[in-house]
Amino acid sequence: MNRIISFFKGKGFYLALSLCILAAAGSSFWAIRNVMQKLGEGGTSQVEQGGTQQWDIPGAQVEEKVNDVPKPSARPSQGSQSQSGAGAQQGQAGGSGEPADAAVPSFVKPVAGQIVQGFSGEELVYNATLGDWRTHNGVDMSCAADAAVKSAVAGKVVNMYEDGLWGQVVEVDAGETVWRYTGLDKTTLKVNTGDELEAGQMIGKIGETMAETGAETHLHLEVLKGGNYVDPEHYFQ
Structure with missing residues (x-):
């Protein structure tokens, strides 16, 4: 009897621990069983051939409402209309990037004849009257002996003088x-220094150009831009 009591005294702690573990395991088993029973009431499980358990989900859809959602407009935005319109106008204008109604500077032929000698730039050409080679800084336009000379463009008379080689000279500033x-x-001049001229307004009549008397009657016309000679024909239309 004493041996039995001694045994339980030495092993009593472990025995109590074992009983606690068994009790906890039993409680867990019953808790899991109750949960499984409740789940079984909400939906039936199906076991497929692969052994995977699936649960049936109720077919009722959950209604979700979203407020203040903007509705799409059937009309295009003003920005898209402006861009489209601008593209169409640019196409009609030839894609130059300038307004279709941009003003084009008016030009009038100063005399009715044709160009008989052009602008040479830096190239030397022979001058039959002076017998030498030099640049031709303008264009020569044939005309009748008493032809009226008109202002090719609108501008202001800024200078009038006589030159030993080029005769009576009139300079018009066009900007x-x-x-x-x-x-x-x-003797035929119709303008004075400071006059504002319109394109086509008469300046005077043709006279004589001493540096080019070997050629037929003509107007020698020069154009300067930034103080440099440029080809007058560039501005002809």
Whole structure:
């Protein structure tokens, strides 16, 4: 009897621990069983051939409402209309990037004839009257002996003088360019320094250009831009 009591005294702690573990295991088993029973009431499980357990989900859809959602407009935005319109106008204008109604500077032929000698730039050409080679800084336009000389563009008369080689000269400032009319008849001049001229307004009549008397009657016309000679024909239309 004493041996039995001694045994339980030595092993009593472990025995009590074992009983606690068994009790906890039993409680867990019953808790899991209750949960499984409740789940079984909400939906039936199906076991497929692969052994995977699936639960049936109720077919009722949950209604979700979203407020203040903007509705799409059937009309295009003003920005898209402006861009489209601008693209169409640019296409009609030839894609130049300038307004279709941009003003084009008016130009009038100063005399009715054709160009008989052009602008040479830096190239030397032979001058039959002077017998030498030099640049031709303008264009020569043929005309009748008493032809009226008109202002090719609108501008202001800024200078009038006589030159030993080019005869009576009238210079008209057109803004970016200065137009120089030479070989005029001084007695026929219709303008004075400071006059504002319109394109096509008469300056005077043709006279004589001493540097080019070997050629037929003509107007020697020069154009300067920034103080440099440029080809007058560039501005002809």
